[in-house]
Amino acid sequence: MINKEILKQIGLTDYEVEVYLALLTHGQLSAYELAEKAGLYRQVTYDTLKRLQEKGYVSSVSEGKAKLFKAIDPELILEFLNEKTENYKQMLPELNDINRLAKMPLSVETYKGKNVVRIALRDIINELKEEGGEVLCTAVDESVPLANFELVCRQYERDMLHHNIKERVIIKEGTKGIFQKGTSKYKKIASKFYNENPVQIYGDNVQTIVWGNPDYLIIIRNKGVAESYRKQFELLWEIARN
Template sequence: MEELKQAGLTENESKVYLGLIELGPSLAGGVARKTGLHRRTVYDTTEMLIQKGLVGYILKNNRRIFQASNPNRLIEIIQEKQNLLLPFVESIQQKYNSTKEKEETNFYKGKEGLKTVFEEQLDSKEILILGASPKAYEILQFYFKWYDKTRKQKKIKSRIIASDKKISNIPLAEIKYLPEKYTSPVSVNIYENKTAIIVWAKDPIAIVIKNKEIADAYRSYFELMWKIARK
C-alpha cells in the first residue's frame, strides 16, 4: 500500500483500488465489506479513482459495478506527473545553478603554495586568525613584511588569537592571547567564505575550503574564543 501512496493515492484510494483488484467487478457494498470502509466513503473514493483513470464502472439495473483498471495505469500516472514537473524543474535548475555556491577544497604545499593562500586573502574585508604561530614569520619572514604592508595599504583589518607573545606589533591587527599551553603549529585563517587550515611545519601545507557554512561555523567559534582570550 505504501507504493500506491508514492504514486499519489490516498490511504482510502489505495484500499479501494487493491480491494477491486482482488474482488474483480463489484458493487460498492462488496467493496465496503472488503475494505472496512463506509459505503458512502467507497462511493466518494471511487469517484476520485475514476478521475485518475484507475477505476471504471458499468451500469446494471441502475447500479454501478466498479472494476479496477490495469495496474499499468499507475506507471502512466507517475509519468504524467514527471512530464508536468519537468519544465518547472528545468526552470528552477537554471536558478539553482546560477546561485549555488560551488564548494571547493584545495591543497597547497611549500612556501610558494602558502604565498598563494595569503595573497588570496588580500581581497578580503577582514581576516580572522585562530592560533597564529610565530613559526609563520620564521618560515615566510621576508614575505610577511610585504604581506602586512600590502594589507595595510588596502586597509584590511585583522583580528588574531595567539598563544605566543612574540605575535605582536602587526599593522591593522587587534591581537588577543590564550595561555601558552594552547600553542600549536596549526592555525586557521577565516576570510569571506573560505577557511584556510595551515600547518606550519618545515615543509608547510594548507587546506583551503570554500564553503560559506563552514566559514561561518569557524567564524562563530573564533568569536567565542575572542571573548575568552585576553589582551
Template sequence: MIEELQQIGLTTNECKVYLALINHGVSLAGTISRKTGLHRRSVYDITEMLVKKGLIGYIVKNNRRYFEAVHPQKILDIIKEKENILSPLVNELTQSFESKKEKQETNFYKGKDGLKTIFEEQLNHKEIFILGASTKAYEILQFYFIWYDKKRKKKKIKTRIITSDPKILKIPLADIRYIPEKYASPVAVNIYGDKTAIILWAKEPIAIVIKNQEIAEGYRNYFEIMWKIGKK
C-alpha cells in the same frame, strides 16, 4: 528494438504492435493479433493509444479499420516535442537547484610558494580572522610577511588574531587576543570571506583551503567564542 522503443515511453505491447505494423504494413486488428500473439481486444486498446501518440493511423474500408504505422521519423519528432516541453522546466529546476546548492571547492597547497598564494588571496578581503597565529609563520616565510603587512596596511585590511604565542606583539591593523599556552598548536586557521585556510606551519608547510560559506561562518562563530575567552 523493443527496449529502445520503451525509452520513448511505449509499453512492451505497444512496441510489439508498432513493430508489427512497421514490418508487415497495413493490417487489420486480427492480423496484428496473430502477428503479436496479443488478444484482439488488447490490440484495439493498444492501437487506440498508438493513434493518440501519433505513431500509427488508420483508414476505414467497409466498416473495418486498417491500421498503418506512420514514418519512423515521427519517433524523433516525439522526442523533440518532449524536449521542448521539458526544457523550460529543466532550466527552472536547475536555477532552483543551483541557488540552494552550496558551492564548495577544496584546494591543497604545499611549500612556501603555496602558502604565499593563500596570503595574497586574503588581500582581496576586508577582514581576516586568524586562530592560532604563531611566530613559526614568520620564521618560515621570513621577509615575505614584511611585504604582506605593508600591502595589507595600504589596503586597510583589518585582522583579528587569537594566539597562545606571547612573542606575537604589534602587527599593523591587527587586534590581538591571547589564550593560554596549553592551547598552542602548529595548526592555524585563517578565515576570510567564504574561505577557510587550515595551515600546518611545519618545515615544509602545507595547507587546505575550503571555499564554503557555511564552513567559514562556523569557524567565525567559533573564533568569536575564543575571542571572548582571550585576554588583551
C-alpha cells in the same frame, strides 16, 4: 462518518484517534471506562492519554478518588494548529537561510611545499582587496613565518594597510604579534587551547597551514563553512585575554 485519516494527518496516531473520538463521543470518562469504549487495552489507554495530554488535546479532572478525562473542543485543536503554522512561518526565513547555505558550492584546494605561506597571504589579499574586510586568525605563532618569510610578511602588512584590511589574531600566551601598524588586534590564549596549525577565516574562505616536511596549505571556499568557523573564533575571542 468521521474520516480518521484527516486526524492522523494532523499528527495523531491510530490509538490517539480512537481515544480522542471516544472521549468526544461519550464525554468525561475514567481510564477504565475509556478503554472499554475505545476497545483498547488499559495500559495502551493510559499511555495514549498521557501523550494526548502532552499535546493539549485532552484534559483531566479529579472527582473524589476518580480521575476523569475529557476531549478538548475541536475548535481549540484548530487554534493550536494555526498557532503552530504561524510559529513555523516566523521560523521559515532562518530555515531558508540554512537550506541556501547548504546548497552553496564548496571547493577545497591543497598546496604543499615551501611557498604555502606566500600563497596563503596572497590569497587573503586577493579575496579582500576590492572592498576591504577582516581576517580572523587562530593558533598563530607569527615567529614561524616571520623567520623564513620576513619579506612576504612585511609585504602582506603593507597590502593590508593599502586595501584597508584588518585582522584579529589569537596567539599563544608568551608570544608576540609581529604586525604593529594598526592593521592587527591581538588577544592571547592559554597554551592548553593552542594548536600548532594556524587557521585564518576571510570572506567565504577558511585556510589552515599544517607545518611539516613538506608544509601543507588547505583552503576551503564555502560561505557556510566560513560562517561556522567564524562563530568558533568569536567564542575563543571572548575568553582570550588582551
